[in-house]
Amino acid sequence: MAANLFTANGVSNLWRGCVSTGVRISARVMSAIHKEAGRSQDGSETGGILLGFEETRSGSFWVTQAGGPGPKAERSPTFFCRDLDHAERLAERAFSIDGSQWIGDWHTHPCGPSALSQVDLRSYRKVLANSCLEVFLAILLLPGSAGWLDPRAGAFLVSASEVERIPLSNLLGCEDFDLLATDADGRKRGR
């Protein structure tokens, strides 16, 4: 693969000049999440990691890639635990490509509730305690009016002591950022 034109700093600096508080996620990444979330038609939770950039001070997040559960994930109607090896491989690959970091997780609640559970919060705070992250980004999906064909998504910021719901923008305009992921010879990078 040709060298990427955009270094980690280049990508994150460009992004920082363009966004305000909230989560920006391109239609392409959201579509990938919706597709995997559809697996919850079987009644069990699913999810994966969120990779991208964060600016904690302004509360701005840009999700550049979302992972799936991985082959060894544990799934039940009220519990989901990602395949850690799978997640770490995805995170390492994303970092090597454009400097994207592991900034959070997404998962489904097939039977509700529409907020993070105590189990979720304990799990995310454990990650915070063992990482340099100040906050953990969580995107939660529930079935919409057309079930998993039209899921509802909400974003939450979890800190050691608080949980805050923040705006989630599924912006077509953010597709522009995908251009940053184009290789020097013009090919879209593999994901």
Ligand SMILES: [Zn+2]
């Ligand atoms: Zn949950």
